[in-house]
Amino acid sequence: MMIQLVAIQMRWSPQDGSSPAAFIARMDGLMAQAAERLDQREPALVAFPEDVGLLAALAVLPPGLRNQPTMTKAMAFALRQQFLPALYYRLRHRVSWARALLLAIQPRLVPLYLRTFSLLARKYRAVLVAGSAPLAALPHASGSHLEAMRPRGPAVYNTAALFGPDGSLIGLQRKVALIDLEGSQGLDLTPGSLEEIQVFSTEVGRVGIAICLDAFAPESPVRERLAHLGAEILVQPSANPGPWTPAQQADWLRGAWGATVQEGRFVYAVNPMMTGALFDLAFYGQSALIARDADRTPGDQGYRDIGPMPGFIAVAQRDDSEEILTARVPHPEERP
Template sequence: MTPTQQRPPHERYFRAVAVQPQWSAADFLSTEAFRAWMRSQLEMARPHLAQGRPNLVVLTELNGLPLVLRGVPLAVRTGTFERAAPVLFLCHLPRALPVLLRERVSPIRALELALSAESTRLYLETCRDLAREYRVYLCCGSTPMPRYRLKGRRLVRERGTLHNETVLLDPQGNLIGVTDKVHLTPAEEAGGVDLTPGPLEELRVFPTPVGDLGVAISLDAFRSDVISRLEAGGCTILLQPDANGAPWTAQEGLPPDPTNVRDQPVAWLESSWQATTHGRSIRYAVNPMVVGNLLDLTFDGQSAITGRAEDAPEPRSYVLTEPRPGFLALMPWVEEADDPERLREVGRHLAARSGYPRENRYRVGVLHADLTLPPGEVPTPPPTEHERALGALLRGEARLPTEHLLWPLFTLGGVLLLALRRKR
């Protein structure tokens, strides 16, 4: 770089990296398997990390959700999540049943809350260690997580609450902030994973050397209320961790208008691409998507890094859509045919339990783009009580106790005694 090309002293010059991994149930059966799967994603990213400038690595949505399978291979052998759920609940009955009765939540949420201490600790410590080892700013993806507060040196869980939550870490493994998903899909609501929607008013923007980060998890990036709030907060880098639970070339119709059925890639243009090409403050967006068949569920998509049309003038786009400016980097799909019916057929063949030779043969890979932003002006938001608790946990200054096992056993005994009395 010549002296005339030198950048302003406070200009932010960094690299964004999106990882598109493939998951399977086996990745979540043990602590070691989960750590290895998460580490493999940073290893995929390693050759794409820039030297001499900060790196932002963004992982995918709900990459901690299948930790409920940990230690129960029998649940995986059932083949479907519908059959696995009761097996998991029965295996963890002494811990899940008291949560069910005490907190008046569904069985699936009771199960997740009963296991949340171990899952949260494993997830956060794994991500912290990876951020430190690879020296990156890390958007950890997202995972189901309760709200916590500090009580002395212990984290205390808020009863009944379980958010789809993104955690942001700096290269020292310190907490930058967290964001909860506001708009849940039907699969995340009651009858599915049964998560708690996050409050819109709690969305904030986090200033960093890799941009003023705003997170819109999956469906949130399609919603104008979320994008408007992040733009009002000065967001310059939109992070959209994603897990699209359907064949990529299938059609969809989601709330608030389920009758608006269109090809998934067409719908996806209404998220990150639209936010960067038509928005105000948002200059770039990073949208990694996980692929792979997880038991009987199908996940597919095309990860992308988007920007303004003038930043990415080369026309290109998702399959089943017309080429257009705005894509700085785009993961090719498994096939680039011009025939829409051929693409839809390939999507069906990839899907879970299709029985075709191409079943589960998705494309994995890594995208990167070098990004530049002017000096930051966004103030650092004060940490929430929940963030203070997670920060203390990551620094080793507080512990996260598991659910007490004696009281669940007493509760279970009481329930059985009550049942026997009623029979008399």
């Protein structure tokens, strides 16, 4: 049995979140491009990059937000427009303004983000990792029940959602190891719990999701837990807010590639990267599809400045482009 792996390297812009309709159309357009390269008779796993859900957050905020020159000014503009709802959460939970704003928009953000990718998973009949979004605790977001709700408690997590080809929500995975941009001086997100990390059974195999830094060693033990729980495919949705230098490329080998090829923890890895600018923050990276059996890959692909290395099935050509990587590979259960 064969399966298909897809990594969507998206080049984002604030205009992608100019409205809920614009967000839905943008995501649908990317899925349509991926579907053109797929055989509908075989199962497919499609993965979007980290933080794609921030565009859904922009889409539910006032339109003038998209015209702000910096992330700081965009946040200040959003707070002025959502002052009373944000003030309610700030006083109720004694949290920062950034966290209060994220809590205030949850009733609109949650249904837009989850329903969009649920519909796309069903429309294109794919197992779909919907990148990630800043989501509060969602006690009832499971199966086909994706209703809007008020946040339960003060926590907001960088959360990846996994959907089945019938559109059902298979599960949610929260990021454990946060970067500075996600910390108290930035979005002020809440670290996830290692004990809550799960592996999900799907028609393409057992999928483990480690959001960006969670797939690196020794920063986070998430990938070790995923391997212990029997994950066969590691999905690492990523967004790298910095230049794609040779040093950065070498560092990236400690992520999905190192876990899969060097350590042999997983059969495959899918690492979709975000590129482009969101306000004054620029993102760079080369998405990749990776196989554990390095001796079965040509060894003629790799990151731009490092050169070809074994284990890479497909690598994006550029670090600032929009590209869709696909590969047809044996089902993990068919591999030794």
